[in-house]
Amino acid sequence: MNLSLYSVNAFLILDAEGHRVLAKYYRPKGHPQGESKDLLSLKDQRAFEKGLWQKTKKPGADIILYDGRLAVFRHSLDLIFYIIGGATENEIMLYSALTAFSDAVHLLLRNQVEKRAVLENLDMVLLCLDETIDDGIIVETDSTTIASRVSRPKADTTEIVINEQTIMNAYQTVREKVQQRIQQL
Numbered sequence: 001m002n003l004s005l006y007s008v009n010a011f012l013i014l015d016a017e018g019h020r021v022l023a024k025y026y027r028p029k030g031h032p033q034g035e036s037k038d039l040l041s042l043k044d045q046r047a048f049e050k051g052l053w054q055k056t057k058k059p060g061a062d063i064i065l066y067d068g069r070l071a072v073f074r075h076s077l078d079l080i081f082y083i084i085g086g087a088t089e090n091e092i093m094l095y096s097a098l099t100a101f102s103d104a105v106h107l108l109l110r111n112q113v114e115k116r117a118v119l120e121n122l123d124m125v126l127l128c129l130d131e132t133i134d135d136g137i138i139v140e141t142d143s144t145t146i147a148s149r150v151s152r153p154k155a156d157t158t159e160i161v162i163n164e165q166t167i168m169n170a171y172q173t174v175r176e177k178v179q180q181r182i183q184q185l
Contacts (some may be wrong), residue, residue, distance in 0.1 A: 001169040001175065004170055005137045006026070006135075006136040006137055007085050007086075007089050007090070007093060007094065007136065007137070007138055008084070008085055008094070008097070008133050008136045008137070009022065009025065009026055009039075009069060009084045009085055009136065010025045010026060010039070010083075010084040010088060010100075010139060011023070011024045011026075011082065011083055011084070011120075011129060011133060012024075012049060012052075012080075012081075012082040013079055013080070013081055013093075013118065013125075014049060014052075014053050014079070014080050014082070014085065015078055015079055015080075015115050016057075016078040016079075018049070018050055018053035018054070018057065020046070020049060021079060021115060021118060021119065022118070022122070022126070022129075023045065023049065024129065024134070025039055025045065025109065026135060026136030027136065043067055048067060048143055051067065052066050052067075052071055052082065052084075053080070055066050056071065056073050056079070056080060056082075059075045062074065062095065063091050063095065065067070065087060069084050069085065069087060070084070070085045070086065070087055070089050070091055071083075071092060072084075072085070072092065072094040072095045072098050072152065073098070074098055074099070074102050076102065076106075076113045077113060077114045078114050078115050079113065079114065079115055079118065081098060081101065081102055082098075083095075083097060083098045083101075083133075091151075093138060093141075094138075096141045097132055097133065097138045097141055098148065099141075099143070100127070100131065100132060100140065100141045100142060100143045100145070100146060101128055101132045101133075101143075102143075103143035103147075104131075104143040104144075104146035104147040104150065105117075105118075105124075105125055105128055105130070106127045107143060107144070108121070108124050108125075108128065108147050108150060108151060109121060109124075110125070124150055124151075126147055127149075127150040128147070128150050131145075131146045131149050131150060132146055
């Protein structure tokens with residue numbers, strides 16, 4: 001039984017041809033099992049991703065055990081989102097984190113989650129990922145919370161600019177109101 005908070009080994013986004021769009025591998029030095037020695041080189045990572053894509057390129061399942069790791073994945077148009085965990089990890093927790101991330105990205109990109117849109121908005125996608133998983137620890141599983149933390153604030157068009165003219169206008173308005181009150185008495 002794994003009682004560690006470190007549950008995610010990697011997060012991947014692969015396109016329809018199996019090419020990497022985004023990849024983030026986790027194994028911090030503070031991990032209870034020590035720093036991992038596998039999938040350190042780019043060659044090993046690419047080989048793992050290629051084999052994983054071969055097994056998951058057709059929609060149908062959501063969770064597989066591949067190369068001694070639990071892979072939870074979700075298809076979205078021409079992309080596949082993956083969360084990779086250890087073989088003993090809780091697949092429901094991994095799946096809920098993947099669903100939250102995917103739904104948050106759908107909210108932020110207005111349901112246009114395709115390779116081009118993800119690459120154009122890579123900053124928001126990475127922020128979504130960081131809000132969902134921090135150093136291999138799942139920190140948030142609510143998509144609306146993730147999206148609200150990541151979304152860009154809207155420009156305030158009713159911004160009040162205080163300068164000498166606006167102060168004079170306010171003074172004039174107050175003076176006129178006071179004069180009207182005095183005349184009414």
